[in-house]
Structures are given as structure tokens and as C-alpha cells.
Amino acid sequence: MGIALSTMVVLPPLPEPAAPELDDSDVGLVRAARAGDRRACFAIWSKYAALVRRLVCRFLGPGPDYADVCQEVFLRIFKRLDELREPAALRGFVVSISLGVARNESRRRRIRAIVGLVPDEIFPAAPTPPGQDEAREAARALYRLLGTLSAEDRSLFVARFIEKMELIEVAAAHGMSPSTAKRRLARLVVRVNTRLQSSPVLMEYVGPLGQGRDL
Amino acid sequence: MKDKREASAELNCQRLGDLAGLAAPAEAPSPGAWAEIAHRLDQRGPSLRRLWPALAVASLVVLCTAGYLVVRRPLGYRVVDCTLAADGVFATTSMREGTIAFDDGSRISVEQDARFRLGMLPFGHGSDIRLEEGDAHLAVVHRPGARWSVQAGPFHIDVTGTRFDVRWARQLGRFQVTMLEGEVLVAGGAIPPATHLRAGQTLRADLRASSFAIANAQSPPTAATRAGATDSAKASSAEPAKQAPVAPRAPHPALPPISSRKRTELAACDEHPAATIPEQVPGKPEPPWPTPGAPTREPPAANSTAPQTSTPPASPTPPLPTVVAKAASVHVIFGESGQLANGFTGEASVESGDGTSFSTPASWDARAHLRPEAGQLCASGTVSGLVCVNENLPKMHCNWDRNWGVAIGWYARADHKAWGDGAAGGLAVEFHGRSASYRLNAHRKGDPKEKIYCIDNYKSGQTVRPSMFKSECWFDKGDTLPDFQQVDFFNLQFSSGMSYVAFRYCVSGITLLP
Numbered sequence: 217m218g219i220a221l222s223t224m225v226v227l228p229p230l231p232e233p234a235a236p237e238l239d240d241s242d243v244g245l246v247r248a249a250r251a252g253d254r255r256a257c258f259a260i261w262s263k264y265a266a267l268v269r270r271l272v273c274r275f276l277g278p279g280p281d282y283a284d285v286c287q288e289v290f291l292r293i294f295k296r297l298d299e300l301r302e303p304a305a306l307r308g309f310v311v312s313i314s315l316g317v318a319r320n321e322s323r324r325r326r327i328r329a330i331v332g333l334v335p336d337e338i339f340p341a342a343p344t345p346p347g348q349d350e351a352r353e354a355a356r357a358l359y360r361l362l363g364t365l366s367a368e369d370r371s372l373f374v375a376r377f378i379e380k381m382e383l384i385e386v387a388a389a390h391g392m393s394p395s396t397a398k399r400r401l402a403r404l405v406v407r408v409n410t411r412l413q414s415s416p417v418l419m420e421y422v423g424p425l426g427q428g429r430d431l
Numbered sequence: 432m433k434d435k436r437e438a439s440a441e442l443n444c445q446r447l448g449d450l451a452g453l454a455a456p457a458e459a460p461s462p463g464a465w466a467e468i469a470h471r472l473d474q475r476g477p478s479l480r481r482l483w484p485a486l487a488v489a490s491l492v493v494l495c496t497a498g499y500l501v502v503r504r505p506l507g508y509r510v511v512d513c514t515l516a517a518d519g520v521f522a523t524t525s526m527r528e529g530t531i532a533f534d535d536g537s538r539i540s541v542e543q544d545a546r547f548r549l550g551m552l553p554f555g556h557g558s559d560i561r562l563e564e565g566d567a568h569l570a571v572v573h574r575p576g577a578r579w580s581v582q583a584g585p586f587h588i589d590v591t592g593t594r595f596d597v598r599w600a601r602q603l604g605r606f607q608v609t610m611l612e613g614e615v616l617v618a619g620g621a622i623p624p625a626t627h628l629r630a631g632q633t634l635r636a637d638l639r640a641s642s643f644a645i646a647n648a649q650s651p652p653t654a655a656t657r658a659g660a661t662d663s664a665k666a667s668s669a670e671p672a673k674q675a676p677v678a679p680r681a682p683h684p685a686l687p688p689i690s691s692r693k694r695t696e697l698a699a700c701d702e703h704p705a706a707t708i709p710e711q712v713p714g715k716p717e718p719p720w721p722t723p724g725a726p727t728r729e730p731p732a733a734n735s736t737a738p739q740t741s742t743p744p745a746s747p748t749p750p751l752p753t754v755v756a757k758a759a760s761v762h763v764i765f766g767e768s769g770q771l772a773n774g775f776t777g778e779a780s781v782e783s784g785d786g787t788s789f790s791t792p793a794s795w796d797a798r799a800h801l802r803p804e805a806g807q808l809c810a811s812g813t814v815s816g817l818v819c820v821n822e823n824l825p826k827m828h829c830n831w832d833r834n835w836g837v838a839i840g841w842y843a844r845a846d847h848k849a850w851g852d853g854a855a856g857g858l859a860v861e862f863h864g865r866s867a868s869y870r871l872n873a874h875r876k877g878d879p880k881e882k883i884y885c886i887d888n889y890k891s892g893q894t895v896r897p898s899m900f901k902s903e904c905w906f907d908k909g910d911t912l913p914d915f916q917q918v919d920f921f922n923l924q925f926s927s928g929m930s931y932v933a934f935r936y937c938v939s940g941i942t943l944l945p
Binding site: 254257258261262265274277283286287290291294351354355358359361362373374376377378380402404405406408409412418421422 | 437440441443444445446447448450451452453461464465467468469471472
């Protein structure tokens with residue numbers, strides 16, 4: 217035994233197995249995230265955090281930091297990642313969930329406003345470019361107008377006219393057929409233009425029908 | 432023009448979209464945001480989506496448990512004018528009666544100075560009333576599946592839906608049930624299991640004397656008679672030392688002690704006080720009216736051969752049993768083995784034509800020796816329709832002789848001989864079952880098997896005399912049965928018809944009349 221101890225050598229610790237390289241395509245990220253690879257989750261967040269934040273901000277309008285809403289979006293994305301049939305459609309999945317969470321937040325805000333917990337509109341200093349007071353005022357008016365739409369219509373407006381999504385993307389993000397999305401958008405356009413008539417600020421901004429001026 | 436307007440409206444929306452994009456520009460996500468998300472991902476438990484099977488099972492278990500508890504609720508009741516002791520015994524005062532009103536409409540009125548317990552059965556099925564002492568009047572509403580029972584000392588009453596009075600004098604060991612409506616099954620003490628009591632009957636049992644008597648009232652007791660009986664009972668309870676051997680019209684006639692062997696007593700109507708059948712003395716002939724389970728015996732030659740009693744000589748001898756029996760109606764007892772007693776001694780059986788198939792009794796042996804179910808002789812099954820030729824013509828003929836239906840029958844005597852001198856003057860058969868035309872048949876000893884005397888369209892409880900039996904009852908003609916003495920067999924027939932029919936009927940009682 218003594219001999220064995222004297223001859224024992226201290227081996228260096230085994231190197232940890234190298235983590236497999238992460239495939240940064242949507243398909244690879246989804247598969248890795250489903251397998252529990254936290255690096256993939258981080259990669260998805262890095263890739264789509266800006267998109268999510270933009271969608272949420274543009275849906276809900278200029279206001280406070282929407283970090284909690286964005287956080288909720290990503291938690292829901294990771295929770296429901298197993299439901300994504302086509303990993304390649306990750307972007308649409310993210311958009312769909314972002315708009316869904318934003319819709320819920322919009323409804324929640326409306327209920328809070330009804331019961332008087334928060335003011336109807338929260339418009340702190342709008343982050344408009346300096347010297348564009350007119351545009352800032354128009355933006356306030358626009359979100360007042362959007363506030364009169366249903367959450368679903370507002371979501372359609374954001375996707376189609378703010379995010380400039382194609383019709384098919386809008387349909388996919390809202391879980392409806394393209395023809396349905398087209399019909400709904402057509403009705404939405406009429407509705408927005410009707411309400412537009414009652415907003416002098418916005419009328420001045422867009423000008424006579426079809427004659428809106430450039431910013 | 433329209434297209435231009437639509438395009439213009441679309442353009443306006445696009446401009447508004449540009450405005451929104453300008454007003455709410457995208458910002459780079461803060462680096463700390465991911466740390467917060469990662470933290471919450473680590474904290475997140477298993478999703479509800481993964482847990483839903485377990486949650487569904489748990490919900491189902493909770494629902495089933497809650498439903499079971501709701502359904503299992505016992506019947507609700509309200510107790511009025513009773514006090515509840517710590518040991519769970521309700522008691523009424525000497526000043527007023529108490530009442531228990533149950534949610535299903537059943538009601539128990541408890542006389543003064545009574546003590547009782549209530550055991551509620553689950554699922555609202557009824558109640559088990561334990562009468563510790565005193566008198567109670569029960570009016571139980573009949574409900575399918577309900578089980579009501581009264582326990583008084585060793586005596587037990589099974590109730591379906593009925594009205595009756597029950598009295599239990601614990602110290603004297605006396606028990607009495609007076610039926611007002613319906614029927615109950617009584618057991619305990621000297622009373623054989625599943626003894627039927629019907630409306631108008633009064634059962635009196637004496638635990639000390641190990642005896643009981645069933646009396647038939649000519650008419651249902653009135654409230655006045657009940658009250659009188661109660662008073663008499665109280666008087667009797669107050670003076671236990673003054674028990675008379677036979678006390679006419681007394682609600683609790685004191686019965687002379689007999690041997691410890693359980694004896695059944697035959698009772699007369701209220702006009703004829705209950706009398707004890709004396710213990711059989713070896714060498715002496717038996718009385719013509721048999722005791723339960725008694726073997727076959729020949730009737731005595733004459734009433735003068737009255738047996739001696741084993742009661743103490745000082746005790747007055749009760750009236751001769753033969754006289755008592757002849758003067759009163761007697762309820763035939765269906766023995767456990769299918770052997771009848773108390774008037775008939777033969778065995779019960781079920782017979783059928785070719786077109787009958789049985790559900791119960793299933794076996795041939797069980798049909799040859801029909802045993803009572805809950806004190807009743809029952810049969811069920813199907814009877815195929817008659818096959819007829821020349822239908823609607825004068826020469827129409829059906830296979831009646833082969834497919835005649837089914838019959839619950841019994842021999843008058845165990846040795847299958849004619850009923851003899853012990854024959855009753857009339858009888859009434861109580862039965863219930865599928866609505867149909869039933870036929871009561873009698874067969875004379877010595878006649879061909881196919882020759883019967885019958886009463887067509889016989890109704891339950893209908894009292895019949897020999898002269899009402901005709902050999903061609905379906906035409907209301909033919910020979911008339913002279914008496915029952917030559918009859919060796921009776922049966923109650925469920926006849927076959929023109930179409931296939933399911934049957935179930937039970938003979939619940941046979942009463943013999945002098």
C-alpha cells in the first residue's frame with residue numbers, strides 16, 4: 217500500500233468536453249433551445265430583442281420602458297418553443313407572440329383606465345427627433361386614434377403599416393388566412409380614415425386625401 | 432374613382448405608419464435584460480402544459496370526491512320538542528310529544544317519555560331509528576332505494592313505505608307494532624325472520640315469554656283506538672306485577688311463560704285475544720294448525736282432543752287452539768326452505784308451460800323447491816305468445832294446453848295428500864307483479880292432473896271460497912269446487928297471451944279464513 221502511495225502521481229483535471237458549436241441559423245437555434253441549450257436562448261434573444269422591443273413600442277406607443285413586456289414576450293417564446301412546427305419560421309413566431317403580448321397589454325391598460333387605476337394615455341416626452349414638435353404632436357394624435365381601435369385592429373395596423381409587413385406575414389402573425397387578413401385590413405383602412413377626419417392635427421399631417429406631405 | 436379613394440386611404444395609413452415609426456423608434460435592448468430573462472427561466476417550474484394530465488386527474492378526483500360527498504349526504508331532518516343528550520339519545524318530556532320531520536316527507540311522532548336514537552343512512556337512503564323506550568308513530572314515504580328500519584331492543588322492523596305505530600317497553604320486554612298502511616318485515620326475539628305484517632295487523636311480542644302474536648283487525652285502527660291503546664299500555668307498564676295470562680283487549684296481553692323453545696303463537700282478532708299454542712305433549716295429537724317448520728301431520732279427529740299445556744297448573748289454560756284458529760284468519764308462513772307452515776304444510780314450487788323461460792328461479796331444482804325471497808315467493812322470466820290456427824274463426828285453436836304460462840303453487844300438505852279436515856273455509860292470496868290477468872287454481876286429489884278448478888282474473892287479496900272455483904272458469908261455467916278438504920294443490924297462474932311477454936310476480940302472503 218505504501219509503495220502504491222509513493223508511486224501515485226497527481227493527474228491534471230480532465231478538460232471539460234468542448235460544447236458543440238452553436239448553429240446560429242433559426243433552425244439550429246430552435247433545435248438547440250428545445251434541447252435545453254441556454255446559449256441558444258441567449259442567441260435568440262440577441263437576434264430578436266430589437267425586433268420585439270420595436271414591435272412593443274410601436275404597438276403601445278411612446279411611453280415608459282417596456283422592458284417588462286419584452287421580458288414577458290421572450291419568456292413566452294421560450295415556453296412555447298415546442299409548439300413551433302417549422303423552426304425556420306422563428307421570426308414570424310416571434311412577431312406573432314410579440315403582437316399577442318402587446319395586445320394583451322393594451323387590453324389590460326384599457327381595463328385599468330376604465331377602472332381608473334391609470335390615466336387613459338401615458339405620453340411622456342415622446343422620443344421624436346429634436347425640432348420636430350409638429351411630428352410629436354401628430355404622433356400623440358395618432359396613438360389617440362389607435363387607442364380607439366380594438367386590440368386586434370391595432371395589431372393589424374402595426375404589422376401592416378408601421379412594420380411594413382407583407383400581407384402574408386400579417387396573416388401568419390395573426391393566425392388568419394391571407395384573404396381574411398386582406399378583408400380585415402381593408403375595413404381597418406376605412407375605419408382609420410373615417411376617424412382621421414376628426415383629428416385636425418393628423419389631417420394636417422397627411423394633407424388632403426392622398427396628398428400627405430413628407431416629413 | 433373608388434380605386435383612387437381606396438389607394439388614397441391606404442396611402443394615408445402608410446403615412447401614419449411612418450409617423451408611428453418615427454415617434455417610437457426601436458432602441459437597442461439593454462444588456463441587463465437578458466440576465467433578468469435567464470433568471471426567470473431558471474426559476475420557472477414545469478409548465479402547466481406539461482402538468483395538465485396530472486391536473487386533469489387531480490381535478491377529476493376532487494370533483495368525484497365532492498360529488499360523492501354531496502350525493503352521500505344523509506337525509507336531512509328536523510327534530511321538534513325533543514331534547515338531545517350527550518350520548519346522542521333524543522328524549523321527549525312527559526309534557527308533550529316530539530316530532531322528527533325528514534326532508535323526504537317522512538315523519539315520526541314520538542309519544543311522551545320516549546327515548547330514541549337516529550342513525551342516518553348515507554345517500555339520503557333513510558334512517559335507522561333505535562327506539563330505546565316508548566311509543567312512536569311512523570309515516571314513511573315510499574321512495575325507490577330507501578331503507579328505513581326501526582330497532583327496538585332485539586326486535587327489528589324493515590320499512591318500505593308505510594304508516595305504523597311501534598311501542599317498546601324495555602323493562603317489560605314488550606314490543607308491539609300496529610300497522611296502519613302498507614307492510615313491514617319484523618324480526619327478533621321469538622319472531623321468525625322476515626315476518627310480514629300488513630295493514631290492519633298488530634304484532635305483540637313478549638321478550639320474557641319468548642312469544643309473539645299477530646292479530647288482525649277487522650278495520651284499520653282509528654286514532655281513538657290508538658290513543659286508548661297507548662293509555663292502556665302505560666297502565667300496564669306501571670303495574671308489571673299484575674300481568675294477567677290472557678287479558679282480552681289489552682294492548683299487551685300478558686302471556687303465560689312457556690318453554691324456552693321458540694314458539695309461534697297464533698292470535699285471534701282483537702275480538703279474540705291471542706292465545707298460546709301449548710307445547711306438544713308426547714303421545715298427544717298435534718293441533719290442526721301447524722307451527723312453523725312443523726313436519727307433516729294428520730289433523731285431529733275432533734276438537735275434543737285438545738292438547739294439554741305445559742304451563743303451570745295454576746295458570747289459567749288459554750282457549751283451545753283449534754277453536755281460536757278456526758275463528759280467526761291465519762297467515763301462512765313461508766319457511767326458508769320453501770316449506771309452508773301455519774295452515775299449509777306443503778312445499779312451494781313453480782311450474783310452467785313449454786313457452787316459458789325463467790330468469791329466476793334459474794334452476795329446475797330451485798323451481799321445484801321454491802324458496803322465498805325476502806319473505807315472498809317470486810318468479811320471473813318470459814312467456815312466448817300462443818300459436819293459434821283458424822284465428823278469428825269458430826274453430827280457432829291455440830296451443831294453450833302446452834304453452835299455458837307459469838304458476839307459483841304450493842301443496843296443501845307435505846305428503847301431497849288432500850288438505851283434509853284442517854282445510855280452511857276460504858283463502859286470500861296476496862301478490863304483486865306485472866299487470867296481467869292472473870288465475871287462482873285448485874286441484875282436487877284424485878282428479879286428473881289437467882283438471883283444475885279456477886278463478887279467472889283473480890285480484891290480489893281477494894277472499895275466495897270453494898264455491899267460487901269453477902272447472903271452466905274462463906267460461907264461468909263447469910263444476911263447482913265443493914270444499915277445500917279434497918284439494919291438494921293450489922297455484923297462482925300468470926297466463927300466456929297472444930304475444931311474447933316478460934313476467935315477474937311474487938306471492939307475498941296467503942291468508943286462510945275460517
